[in-house]
Amino acid sequence: MATLGDIGVAAAINILSALAFLVAFAILRLQPFNDRVYFPKWYLRGLRSSPVRSGAFAGKFVNLDFRSYMKFLKWMPDALKMPEPELIDHAGLDSAVYLRIYLLGLKVFVPITFLAFAILVPVNWTNATLEGSNVTFSNIDKLSISNVPNKSQRFWTHLIMAYAFSFWTCYMLYKEYEIVASMRLHFLASEHRRPDQFTVLVRNVPPDPDESVSELVEHFFLVNHPDHYLTHQVVYNANKLAKLVKKKKSMHNWLDYYKLKQERSPDPSKRPTKKTGFLGLWGKRVDSVEYYTSEIEKLSAEEAAERERIIGNPKSIMPVAFVSFKTRWGAAVCAQTQQSRNPTLWLTEWAPEPRDVYWPNLAIPYVSLAVRRLIVAVAFFFLTFFFMIPIAFVQSLANIEGIEKAAPFLKKLIEVKIIKSFIQGFLPGIALKIFLILLPTILMIMSKIEGFIALSALERRSASKYYIFLLINVFLGSIITGTAFQQLNSFIHQSANDIPKTIGVSIPMKATFFITYIMVDGWAGVAGEILRLKPLIIYHLKNFFLVKTEKDREEAMDPGSIGFDSAEPQIQLYFLLGLVYAVVTPILLPFIVVFFGLAFLVFRHQIINVYNQEYESGAAFWPDVHGRIITAMIISQLLLLGLLSTKEAAQSSPLLIVLPVLTIWFHLFCKGRFEPAFIRFPLEEAMRKDILERAKDPNFNLKAYLLNAYIHPVFKDREDDDGSSIHEDFEQDTVLVPTKRQSRKNTPLPSKYGGSSSPSSLPDVQEKP
Template sequence: MLQTGFFGCSGSDVDAIDYYKSEIEKIGKEEADEHKKVMKDPKSIMPAAFVSFRSRWGAAVAAQTQQTSNPTVWLTEWAPEPRDVYWNNLSIPFVSLTVRRLIIGVAFFFLNFFYVIPIAFVQTLANVEGIEKALPFLEPFIETPTIKSFIQGFLPGLALKIFLILLPTILMFMSQFEGLVSHSSLERRTASKYFIFLFFNVFLGSIVTGSALEQLNTYLHQSANDIPRIIGVAIPIKATFFITYVMVDGWTGVALEVLRLKAFIMFHLKNFFLVKTEKDREEAMDPGSICLYWSEPRIQLYFLLGLVYAVVTPLLLPFILVFFALAYVVYRHQIINVYNQRYESGAQFWPNVHLRIITALIVSQLLLLGLLSTKGLEEATPALLALPVLTIWFHKYCKHRYEPAFVRNPLQEVMRKDTLERARERNFDLKAYLADAYLHPVFKSNEAGKFYVADDPGAEAVIVPTKRQSRRITPVQSEDGGSGRLNLMESVHKR
């Protein structure tokens, strides 16, 4: 065994030491040559990089300005924090990103369009008359009062829920194929797709296929000017369906969120088959983070239903209010005490949420105009046209006035933070901290993130303080981020 120190040595020992030294130098040269060879390989060079700055001011200037006269060279944007990076997409060339997004746009359109077919088929059969026509031999069984009430009340909502189980996962895979480089941007893009899908297939699709499709004969024998009136009549008819849908999908979903049956089953399967060490047990018990791309669009769908049916069928409102009350209590508890959020995006989700709220307001106002036209109140329609116009103006005002605060970092604020940091943390070794902040998780050690104090080699490392002090609440670091610490200095991601 080769040791690092010697107390004494003979001539033969000196020869052995020289031999070991020569072998070590040889191995070092071979590793250096191999490293140079890898660096020269075009496949080893990524078209993106993370650039860290000594100050927030420098990062803000670099991220928010154009670097060259050629707009296709040195494209910079704010980098996500280290835990938020989705490393699999960093190696995608910039040109292929546009092609990927075009492919996903076309694929999402066809998915959204053709998904109406099974939903329309289920909505047509999920009533007593449809089942009796398709399966006449079940007529005596269906006419039983209990079975008939179940079919008319819960079967449509249950069938629609089953068809939507795998949809969020499919949409997440589509967003990953687009080439987004952070978990937060993946969730934002997936949430937008999911809300569009719910709007067209669950809201409009259920109305058109469930009620208006039954009036197809009326469509064929009426002029095109009467179609809005027919749809206006069909909207109140589907109020019963949406009441049952809120109970089946909303109330049941909140109850399942409390039970967490999926996490419970997965933990016991992992504990039985995979857990061999204490670290494996901690990883199996990791609750993960809340799936915003799945839960947030559903909540906004119920918000849309409440706005639309507040005037048409106010009976739906108590069911919506009960859902929001339960969801507030349950999700507040889960976020504070259960989930371990794997990233912090700085409220980047809110502009998308605001846009969908404005969309729900405009849709409810337009449907109100259509409903009033079916009730013989055409003279009130011109006065109500101001509502969607004012709502759109309000959205443009908010977008122009407040959205820059979510995408830009004011130079005044970054200067203030830099000054405070230099005054309060004079011994903070920024270079040592940034040495592996954006290192790939494969190359990271399992040690927790630490602060490094310069000019004091005997000082002990201090663990980075976080909002969650309990090891029980945050047992392990994030899946892909490797390190559980937050990025103290803003960084820039360039392509």
């Protein structure tokens, strides 16, 4: 079990690591040849160019202005200078609201930390319960609730603090929810015109023997939305074509690499060669340039044939379409209402913005989604269950006695004080961090299999899985397995009835493990994020081997994004740890506060200068953030209730039952008060924005604007055969629905002015272009 000295060693290692990362970043960011690595966002926006250094050749690569090194920490105040409205314009609402999660952590935990250290730490410290027990403990555990004797009146203090902490957290959650909801509505109201504001995604279009999907969609919406339907775009299954395009792009990169290699060779007549086998390890040796040129020609032919097959084959058209309307109001009505008497057909939802669409999943049949999600749920259950094995291994590292029994020959080495402190104070945290590295990628693959069609939805779904995983394995798993390892001797020599009490006493003691994990992941890990070591290396490798033009150099930059699917659940783990241990082991709180402060500074800098978000959801993720913090509160309250029960606090324990009930009521209140702003778009706002836009730009050609917005990316490089867009005449008195349906061939379209129309035997009339 980690002692105060072990925590000190771990703190020293992680503080030095964090400082080393921050200093290295502060120096590397000043070098001209790293400018595109540390400021890619400004380059992508065309607001920054490569630094021009006069003088020696070395000045093009190394900053020789020694005065600039005197201000190498200037990035810290610079990261805080940009006001929030400007940050929203610069990086989007998603990024600005994401930063507010860290601010919320500071608002919640800074007052709680002061209050806990002023009241709870003295109450816990001024006891000697652990010294008189047979429980394994360290000096740091004397600051926890475990050091308070059973049936003590001092538990009233913990009860009152639990209520105070919960009420303060709820108050801050309410205020933050109110602010973010207001920010979202203001953002949507003031946002520039975007295709998704006018577009609805329609799924599960029913098959029809007389009409194609495109004709059926047009017919349905001309009948049911006659005054607002504008145009639509059917979805093609172009997944195979997309793979060919991706493979061709990779071949082009290799061709550029070998051509550049030949140009830079001292002997230009000597042509580069490669083996055609797996990874170039075996096979026939061929001329590299000729080989990749030939492969590209073959892929180009395959690509052209596949493109023609998709366009010419009706089976390539999926029962999915992006339907656009003349007004936001019309789109809002369609997206938020049931379209058919059969609730499983003509399913509508707001279309993601074009950048947000995950095209491969649009080709998945809607009927298979339920089966896919069931299979993924079962796979996730087994993944979570079997991951208990590495969690148990990590906890065994924190138990010196267990290591000595497993490897007796290491006993003398382990007993060296500095090595023992390293093993108990640093190794468990870094081991857990390593085991979790691949997990977000695995969970994202599982979310893609489930069939979500937007990148934002994929990230939110993956984040939900990751949070559940961290809750069950990292939090509960570490407590259970860690307690089993630490108190094994007690379990053996006591009756079964006393085991729950031992576990109850031991839960606060696991704070030492979580402290080491916070320092590894939340201190050194966050500081390592700003250094961007991996993108730095990859950029310079690409720059040396592949870059020939400015466009190549721009593509070599890897700005990345926030990574909501992995970053937000990690933040929620810190909320959970802070709320659970605020009452039982307050010594953990300062480590949480340092994390939130450092992370806010680092990620604000990254969002301003580095990250280039792939999409903008208008902070649609905030209800998930709020819900997970509420979950953490309820877990903390239930664990405290169980802990006080094992401590035989009969008078104070029953009063804690009210707290989870009040927290759930608060969550339902906030859900009803604020969540609609994140799910539905008010018709009032839609109409107001439509009126203002028509008054400002009455002649805007909306159909031309929306015409190619939702075309699959692999088709976007094709020229539009029409050559120009035709302005839609909105003032038609009577238009008949274009259809090839035999049974309802002449369905009339009602006039937008409300005139009656009766069925007639008029011939087919196509929509007037």
